Ligand code: NA
């Protein structure tokens with residue numbers, strides 16, 4: 007289990023790196039567009055489409071698994087935290103099952119769509135250019151699939167008490183103790 | 185009664201949504217209550233979601249703005265781009281959208297097997313189209329000569345307007361329609377090439393100082409599509425009733441945009457905004473550009489999407505544009521327009537074989 | 541089972557799943573998927589989870605959310621904002637709960653450069669919560685204040701909600717913005733009053749500094765505010781002189797923050813990447829919920845359950861006070877579950893004709909509606925602003941504790957609502973005199 011966790015960790019790190027780069031690129035790209043438009047009267051063609059269809063899509067979907075690994079997905083504890091620990095533990099498993107199920111479904115559906123968009127070479131018209139966007143549809147099955155895998159792994163580790171090969175980061179805690 | 189759902193991408197209480205609601209009433213009346221229709225304004229599908237949503241059956245009917253789906257509807261998009269024909273001598277005029285809506289619907293519904301095939305591939309069937317009026321240049325600074333256009337930042341909402349701006353030495357800017365007002369008022373943009381209806385709908389009237397008609401032209405086609413399985417499952421009588429209402433919808437939609445454009449320009453005049461035809465020099469330059477651009481359109485759709493019918497479509501649309509410019513001469517009301525569309529186009533469709 | 545019953549059952553199941561600590565985004569998608577399947581067909585359900593998630597996320601205007609988040613994270617990690625808080629603390633320390641009050645003023649200031657309440661909470665949460673915790677503020681007060689202060693972000697222009705409303709109701713966006721200013725300021729003052737009252741009643745919530753601060757130190761503290769002020773001036777100046785649009789302002793702001801931090805020698809690659817990583821996970825976890833809410837909206841629309849709930853309240857009657865109370869109630873209930881834009885889109889088709897019939901000003905209603913939708917951002921079980929703050933504090937404070945901290949402010953929000961309803965001139969004065 008630990009080696010599978012390590013491998014999964016590698017995938018999540020790659021996803022994290024790609025999404026992080028997208029945040030940085032989004033900032034630089036928009037800033038460059040504004041600068042070129044204002045100073046040189048020459049906006050960068052396709053900025054809106056690239057921001058919406060590439061950076062936003064990658065950040066939204068590819069980062070899902072990263073957020074899951076870091077327990078950053080949002081839940082409400084109001085009622086659950088009043089329940090006995092055993093029930094809470096079972097609810098935790100249920101949560102992994104539901105997450106894995108929903109996102110496997112999304113990954114499968116996203117795969118179908120990505121295939122068909124690739125086949126027709128889906129593109130968006132912006133200005134007089136055609137900007138291909140079919141590649142970005144692959145972020146959905148990849149991101150949703152990774153999210154589902156991380157959830158399944160956490161379920162197995164928690165249910166069978168095996169050692170966890172996924173190391174959660176402690177960014178948020180560190181921040182408060184700076 | 186069988187209830188159809190229509191997902192529109194316009195906000196509630198807007199003119200186009202009103203046209204959809206009248207369509208719903210017409211469907212009920214024409215089918216003797218056998219068919220009803222519920223209109224979902226913006227709440228069910230946005231324009232960006234409409235194609236996939238309609239294909240998968242989230243709604244039974246929807247307005248599909250085909251330029252959003254370049255790879256899916258190349259033939260229809262090419263034919264829509266021929267709307268620039270309406271700026272040429274003999275075809276131009278403030279009511280040219282009434283003629284273009286007729287021409288484009290007649291061409292696609294009766295003369296274009298390639299279009300039908302393209303629509304069927306999306307699990308849809310074409311129900312006819314309305315059209316906006318010609319786009320006009322709306323500016324915060326005066327533009328009276330070709331020299332004035334040089335370097336101006338102009339919002340271009342589609343390929344034609346972007347090509348036009350580039351050819352004029354201006355700078356085409358892509359900006360979302362919801363941000364255009366701010367961009368104009370803050371000086372990010374000098375002009376927007378937009379439908380005059382948007383003077384009021386997007387408050388451009390509060391910021392622009394000059395509206396030039398006849399420049400750059402181009403109209404936006406507003407087609408309605410139906411889910412193919414749903415259409416094929418209807419009885420002959422219901423299909424006939426729906427087809428009769430389709431003529432009404434095309435007329436209502438075109439009329440709404442026509443009236444909103446007139447209102448936009450009238451309100452602008454009241455506010456002291458200069459609303460006038462562009463200078464003859466600019467109009468002549470525009471017409472020359474359009475004639476050259478028509479061939480560019482055909483060539484680029486052949487190269488990018490393998491659309492082979494370009495030359496014959498251009499000839500067909502020229503002929504129909506002329507025919508329809510004559511046909512609409514006496515039309516004074518939306519009812520007359522609906523009757524005209526029905527007699528000349530929609531009544532000629534054999535509903536038993538159409539879309540099967 | 542009727543369609544409406546299916547819709548209401550779906551909402552019930554959603555409530556149970558969320559109470560059972562399922563991830564909210566997952567619960568929303570699951571309920572919507574199964575709901576659409578039962579209601580319509582497998583094809584419709586299968587189709588919607590294909591088209592809606594991608595189309596929802598592929599949105600240019602939405603991109604301002606990660607960019608404003610990034611601005612906030614960069615500002616925090618490079619200590620760009622700590623000067624602001626030293627100054628605020630220095631000047632407001634005589635007040636009970638001075639830091640919390642400073643956080644409210646800070647949010648109001650940030651609201652002027654942020655279009656959404658989420659970005660506002662995220663930025664101020666990063667800046668103010670750790671400061672308050674460090675000074676032994678009660679966690680509920682610290683987190684609650686920042687969660688609610690974020691809602692000012694959607695009232696004071698620019699505001700994504702007001703822009704959408706203006707387009708839908710065909711009201712001038714510029715006028716709506718002017719109307720939002722006074723409502724935003726009133727909201728901020730109300731929150732300040734809540735902090736003062738709470739700390740007065742229970743001084744342990746926010747311990748005071750022991751010794752008074754000399755004037756020289758106060759002046760010195762002011763000088764430390766230049767980094768964040770220069771970023772704000774850059775954003776404002778650029779917006780109003782026509783260099784960029786409100787959506788672009790987030791990216792430019794983040795870029796400016798990077799430059800200022802580099803000039804001050806506070807920028808390291810590690811801090812930069814940390815800010816970007818946090819932006820990415822926060823964005824993904826927020827947008828997946830918005831995707832779920834967007835799917836739920838389709839389910840509620842198609843089942844008629846949304847219409848059903850609204851109409852039941854509107855049927856209350858002809859008395860304008862009762863009618864308004866009914867509308868407020870509808871939005872408070874919808875706001876418990878839905879994201880603001882979803883519930884706005886769901887209800888405007890029904891509400892706008894009612895507003896017209898009652899003879900109310902559409903401009904006034906737009907601002908009141910924004911206030912109502914923003915209250916939804918802080919009410920349980922789905923309170924997006926609260927979740928943002930939860931993301932900031934990690935495991936140190938539970939979500940329910942933050943909701944408890946928010947409760948007091950919701951009472952004040954209701955009073956502000958009543959005031960705005962009773963005296964429409966509060967909203968209409970600026971648009972009529974300066975529009
Ligand atoms: Na704001």
Ligand code: NA
Nearest residue numbers: 875876916922
């Ligand atoms: Na809520």
